[in-house]
Amino acid sequence: MRSLVDGVTDQADVSALNVLYGSMNSSPQLTGWTLNGGDPCGRTWKGVLCSGSAVTEIKLSGMQLTGSLGYSLNSMLSLIDLDLSDNNLGGGRMIPYNLPPNLHRLSLSSNSFSGGIPYSISLMVSLKYLNISFNSFMGDLPESFTNISSLTTLNLQNNQFTGTIDALATLPLEDLNVANNHFTGRIPNHLKGIKNLQIYGNSWDTGSEVHPTQQSHHGKRSTGGNNPSCCPSSGKKSIIGGWAIAGIVMSVLIIVSMLAFFLAKSKVVKFSREDNSKKDLSSTPLSSKEVKLVIPSQQCTSTNTEALQSANPSSLKPPTTVLKSSSDVDDKFSIMKEGATPSKAIAYSLADLQIATNSFSRDNFIGEGSIGRVYRAHLSDGKVLAVKKLNSSALAKQSSDDFFDLVLNVARLHHPHVTELVGFCSEPGQHVLIYEFHRNGSLHDRLHLLDEYNKPLSWANRVKIALGTARALEYLHEFCSPSVLHKNLKSTNILLDGDHNPHLSDCGLTAIVPALEYQALDNSLVSGYTAPEVAISGHYTMKSDVFSFGVIMLELMTGRKPFDSSRPRLEQSLIRWATPQLDDIDALDKMVDPLLEGLYSAKSLSRFASTIVLCVHPEPELRPAMSDVVQGLARLMQRSSMSKRTFSRDALESAQRYDGPTTS
Template sequence: MGYLKWEMFFWVFFIGLVLIFKAPPCGGLTDPRDVMAMNNLYIALGYPPLRGWLLVGGDPCGENWQGVECVFSNITSINLSNENLGGELGDSLQFLGSVIHLDFSNNHIGGIIPSALPPTVRNFSLSGNQFTGSIPITLSTLSQLLYLSFENNRLVGPIPDVFQQLTSLTNLDMSTNSLDGQLPPSMGNMLALSALHLQNNRLGGILDVLQDLPLQDLDVENNLFSGPIPPKLLTVPNFRKEGNPFNTTIIPSPLEAPTPSPAAQAPTSEELPWKHVNGPSSTITTRTIQSKKFLTAKAIIWIAVAGFLIVIALLLCITLSRCIKAKRRDKLAGEHYFESYKGSSEKPKPGESSLQQSSRMEAEAAKETVVRPPQERGRVDTGRMGLPPKLQPQDERFMNLKRNVQSSRDLRDNEIDMTDTDDDILLPPPPPPFSVENSGVIPGVPTTVTTVERPLQSQHLNSVRVFTVASLQQYTTSFSQENFLGSGILGSVYKAELPDGKLLAVKKLDNNTAIKQRNDEEFLELVSNISKLQHPNIVELVGYCAEHGQQLLVYEYCRNGSLHDALHIYDEIHKKLSWNRRIQIALGAARALEYMHGVCQPPVVHRNYKSVNLLLDEKLETLVSDCGLSPLLSSFTLSQMSGGHNSYGYSALEFESGSYTCQSDVYGFGVVLLELLTGRKSYDRSRPRGEQYLVRWAVPKLHDIDALSRMVDPSLNGAFSMKSLSRFADIISSCIQREPEFRPPISEIVQELLQMI
């Protein structure tokens, strides 16, 4: 009986000790250092709506924070994949002393990859985010890594030489970034690596460093790798290498010397007595090597001297050639000048060179052509093609003046060709353009032709046509309602048909505050800038009119109207918009923005990017309209747009504060992609209140594959792949980020769309 009492006492005492030691501390179950690290991570990510996460304090392990796993009081795993996270990672991860699994894949996290990471981590994935900068060199401290993925980010620069200690790494994925340079030598130390993905970068050099690794899956597609492929890599079961300038010829290594034949290795009978008497031949060999080095040094000196003499001779030849060209140029210019203007009342001014004389005469001839009254410039033809009386400046005097101007221009062009390497000649500005359209009779307006006194000073305007108000009235049937195509912020657009049957689109700028404050000189400067925008996906400016207080722009005509009309009005065109055609339309629209943002200097911002301004030609190719018109958007118009534009759902958040950049155009492009995806309008008042704004309705569904598939335009009838749909949704999600710095440049979007073709 006493024995049983002692045994019962022992078990009660033991259980009490266990309860004492297992009881959580008063501050919570989780290690305080881990709590601090999680609070800082929560702040860096921008306070995401994750279950249980707190700004200060909390108990991640005891309260089961979303995505967090623990062992006892230590956090061992954070899995936040596909949670639509933004912000950055910050520097708090280094304080997680026991974490072995970190997965932040398929989110929108930006910034740089933290340089301080927990050394205990084994699985680390940041794929499918927006990380920038370079790969940190502190990866070398993560000696326990088994899996590492930085795939599909915006990383740049070379891969650092950090793999000396990563001998346990089995999977490495750095694909779809902008990495460059050669593979680091330490990659050869990853003796456990079985899968390596480096595709879609700009990496170069050779692949020799990988030849001794136990690879089973190797992807280096779409890079700049060159040289022969090591034979050992050709035995990798899953080896993808397309898109590289490899040299398939196997070149022997220069370090491998040919094996001498046995006959060459055996000494001859003549050598043996010589060696026996004179001993080893090391002295003779040393002298031979020294003599070779001496000869090599002398050869280098002679080559340098010869190269110096050749350079001097070339300089003398160039100088002599320039002198001869200069004499010939002066002689030809003088002869041509006196021959072209023989009999003219104008005489050369004292001290004026022949080139200056020809330029002066050309300018005066053009000036005379423009400012002369119509009675002296041409005859009136009242019956031409049934049109109203129109001045025809084609009389003999006009043709003589035009021939003189053209001959003078040819002379100047020849002189430019002969002296394209000379920097000491300043050419005069180009002559003012002349158009036969500078005539017409307008009811209630004097018949004297009004012309612009200061012509456009741009070489791009040689192909831009000058129209009169009378001619445009004729071509648009007095801007009748039957030729009305639509109206926008800056004015109305009408269809015009020329006598030869060609169709044009005339944009009649409204006389609002922006236009009234813009005089003819400023308008012509605007036209000059628009005419410089030359791209296959931008609507071409055909001509302009600045007459009688009217300012009009004449563009090429697109028969299939706008993308907005094709998606929401014309069912016949809507049926032609297959999934692949929509990708092509998006690519064309993106290429136009890429040209405006990246090629044009300074960059051109559209400011009014929406589906109404994306036109479709006969082949349903995209043409962006209203490019270069952002200077016409006055503060008054912008105040209207900050309300009205927002009501149509295209404006980025920063637009309301008056800030508009290239990234704001990217936001508008993202809304257009949503229209292509869903077939819905950016704002539709007829829908339920929660579905009226397209962006607000669509954003929560972009990363839910089931919801995403249900929001696709029903007219597509499911004729698309889920992989293509998911990638398209990722592009949209990146474009419509709230913060401009988190939106990708349009050049990256072009590359993403190209991969979908």
């Protein structure tokens, strides 16, 4: 049943409060609160204060509340004060990631939260007061704490934090209490001048010369602390002062930087133009121009055979570059750098592509994403290619040179599970990328648009697709320098060849991936692939890609779309519906795609689900690297191949061929 507002309160605030009420076990103390709809700003809801139609404060201290904070508080954009202290919330779990982003005051002290501090707190640039004392938090303080540039009061006492407090050194703190934790190291000089500083009950470095401070105790569970472990040093001061050491370090760094500069300048880059009479373009299927290209081989490597077991080393091509001037495509250039190996790329004319796509006709239309439309191109030699015609808005602020730099980034990527760039086209107002074509379409279509020609994917093929996609991401993240983020990972960008081997598309296009507000128009946000930290800050990392990959694994396991408005409200978001059940063995059988008809092993399903749990962890720092995901899925693939119940004969043969080179 859809939640309706019967008053003036903003719908997003009402929905978030409904979820919060249910998460706190619908506590009877919360008079006026409801599970569906309501009007907290027009009627009295316990502890809720408003300004106009927006909820600005929630104050529920000492209400004996239990449960959690739900998952949608981040939609409360006007909330500036959240006080849930002195309750029994948390149940030994972490603070939920999705906290209100614009808070000025947050107090969760004296509850039952554990784990680390969620990254979303580091994004609260307006936060002035934070109290999470008297819980069971553990681990080091995140370095991202330096982002909370308005924080003046911080209470962390009586937890189990470890490491140093260096992350607090630059904050404008006036009150700081870190007593009774497991902090080590030294107190940063900037913090020593704080008037209200409580540091007792830790294991500070005795050489830090920090004097015991007044031991005041706040909160209901203070444990005294009469024997401060931070005492003045009785030893002699170091002969070399801190400034002298800093000067020595800076001198060394300057010398190293100068050496690196001169070594880099000593590399000779040779440019030579070949005689035009040597051009032989008759072999190209269209009237395209072949460009001979060379770049340094260190940009992307694929020499780690253990990490790239699925690839035949001989099939991995060296990286390539592209011609930097669209006006010179009639000439053949050789751009030579030391240690480089030549490769080829095709520069097509727009007229040729119009012929091959029948003027980009509807019959050749394959699909559309946030950066452009894709068409099928039929070449005169019978070969089929995929032509991505980029939206003008995607390159609105980019020059022709920027486009060729983009092609450079894509052309250097060579991996059996990354869709290969075949060519490009750059003419006034038109920018086109041309890729190899995969006849089995996208993973999205194979999962959600079944017809009489496409049978449901077997469990073996689903594991294989997950592993191949993981290998592609591992290559982008860990074998390319600099690392390549995908930023647009979803099942429509995973293409399948005739053997159901996955090929990740749209790699290397981060420069033209739209900002979040434009992605929303393409349903990229509501589709459910976006990591929570990206939805809040717009900042992508490799761990954001890992989260999106975890959602794709959920898609493979359940056969459900990441967001499906046709389902009941609590099941529309796949990640929210599935995550609480992934560690429940009994629930897994009910979650798995019914089209599999039970043809999978329970142990294989459980291990698959365990990998998903790690990938979609709300805290980016706790998600695994893709190399770890690859290792886990490779072991799962190997073990699953031994199960006769899991694999049909065709699927088993396909799995056995998996470690060989792909040919489509």
